[in-house]
Amino acid sequence: MASTTRVQYDLARIQTFFPALAALGNRFAAERPWEGLTIGLNMHLTTLTATLVRELMLGGGRFVLAAANPATTDGAVVEYLRELGVEVHTGAGRSDAQTAVVAAKPDLVGDVGFALGEELLRASFSPPLGLVEITGTGIDRLRKRAAIPFPVLNINDGKLKTAIENRHGVGEGLWQAYTALTGQHLAGRRVRVIGYGRVGAGVAAYAKAGGAVVEVVDTDPVRQLIARFDGHVPVEPDAVTRPHVVVTASGTAGALSLAHMAKLPEDAVVINAGHGPEEIDVAALADEATEVDHIGPRVVRYRHPAGGHIVVLGHGSPLNIVMNAGSNEPVLLHFTLLALGLRWLREAPRPAGENKLPHHLEAEVARLWLPGVR
Ligand SMILES: NC(=O)c1ccc[n+]([C@@H]2O[C@H](COP(=O)([O-])OP(=O)(O)OC[C@H]3O[C@@H](n4cnc5c(N)ncnc54)[C@H](O)[C@@H]3O)[C@@H](O)[C@H]2O)c1
Known part of the structure; x- marks a missing residue:
């Protein structure tokens, strides 16, 4: 067309x-x-x-x-x-x-x-x-x-x-975009959400509704506690829990750093749901990767300098917007x-x-x- x-x-x-x-x-x-x-x-x-x-x-x-x-x-x-x-x-x-x-x-x-x-x-x-x-x-x-x-x-x-766009709009759209790019179903997958504000809470709720097990990182312990009462597992940023998918929703540059990514399991998928392209340090990953494989126009697989692969969707820009999803x-x-x-x-x-x-x-x-x- x-x-x-x-x-x-x-x-x-x-x-x-x-x-x-x-x-x-x-x-x-x-x-x-x-x-x-x-x-x-x-x-x-x-x-x-x-x-x-x-x-x-x-x-x-x-x-x-x-x-x-x-x-x-x-x-x-x-x-x-x-x-x-x-x-x-x-x-x-x-x-x-x-x-x-x-x-x-x-x-x-x-x-x-x-x-x-x-x-x-x-x-x-x-x-x-x-x-x-x-x-x-x-x-x-x-x-x-x-x-x-x-x-x-x-x-x-x-x-x-806050009630509608940040929570429902991003939560719904992000996972549609994820499925469109990877073909994967969320059921039974471990998802880590970094930043449990309005956006992160929606991303977590829609992941849970899709059958994922959700863990949450937030610098504010109050948000961590609210996440727990919403039925998610609060974890420390460096916790080694082997999430399949990591989503940033913090609005903070470097919320997912190269060092954090070194601890993720093989072929962990990382996605940004926040604002600019800096929440996930894709620039450092791209600079230091020992191999880069363009699997699709918005799917890039990097070999982390510490070993193991990380798959970045949407180049680290907010994926629901990149894919016009939801x-x-x-x-x-x-x-x-x-x-x-x-x-x-x-x-x-x-x-x-x-x-x-x-x-x-x-x-x-x-x-x-x-x-x-x-
Ligand atoms: N993708 C989209 O379409 C879309 C839509 C609306 C908003 N946003 C963006 O999403 C981001 C989050 O929005 P919100 O309304 O949820 O904000 P919010 O302030 O309600 O939530 C952000 C949360 O992240 C936590 N946080 C901050 N830095 C952190 C870090 N380094 N590690 C862990 N947690 C951290 C904060 O404590 C807070 O709980 C903003 O940048 C916003 O502009 C994106």
Whole structure:
């Protein structure tokens, strides 16, 4: 199937099965909230993002997009968006695309991982209406900065994202991607989850539902205890328990280091469900491996310098995103919130720095996704 046809089919499917998005687009078409504005977005360039951008564009304005991560960029989506009239920057280096979006002087910004936020701070340019941050990693990054001179709406810490996307969206999608790449069933396999926050708890719950035995590592003993009461086995990071699969979900670079990997059994599969590509130290593994075997486009088998093999899926980038796997619903739901968040920033001047998500925005999203219920 030609890639443009694939994108068109995907968009038609989403429009049919998720009428909340069209309802949102119809509102924007009536309100035209972005008329005369430049909207800068830093997003994973998947067909889901294409759907969001298409609905947003019905509200007028100029759209400039950066690819959040080359590993999650779908070339056919880039082509489609450019045909729609969106300026898309994929960038050669890790921040080139973000630099290009900031150079367009956006009035309003939507960001993942606060990458555009950091670039705005570097360029000393404040988007007059502010920025919506989608991810937990982005919120952590912005809180490390002394003062943010523009409003930031935090949509990560609402009730919906944590309850639905982080937990169910990643948990379901990650294991679908694992099965698609390996063909393996989870039943009876030992799975280690590193980081038992919202994402890790979902990854663990779906693995357990698939018949796996789950062990959990977390630097916070409170999370370890909660994991135990959820029915998983808490273990130390260096515990030698011979897991078949190790999943990182901590948001911390190097959560699975080369030294940790030396202790894993032969052909252990390692997967990242967290944010960037650094949670698993794939760079060190690739540098020091004594053999590298590309089993498939996203399946690489390395011979660890200490002996034994490690199989990395998705090059260490978040696998559910790399594979565009799982139900689309949690992500689309969160995108609805992003769109309404941009409109909230547009409606009135908001204070500089982090703004908590107002409950009424989440209630509006819930009403869009539960038509006829309330
Ligand atoms: N793959 C996706 O589609 C997706 C979706 C949402 C969020 N995320 C990302 O997943 C990551 C986790 O999100 P969350 O909402 O679960 O965050 P969270 O803060 O709720 O959980 C992170 C957990 O990891 C633990 N931790 C931190 N460093 C650790 C380490 N080195 N070893 C062991 N445990 C460690 C923390 O104590 C915490 O319990 C974030 O980076 C987030 O951006 C990914």
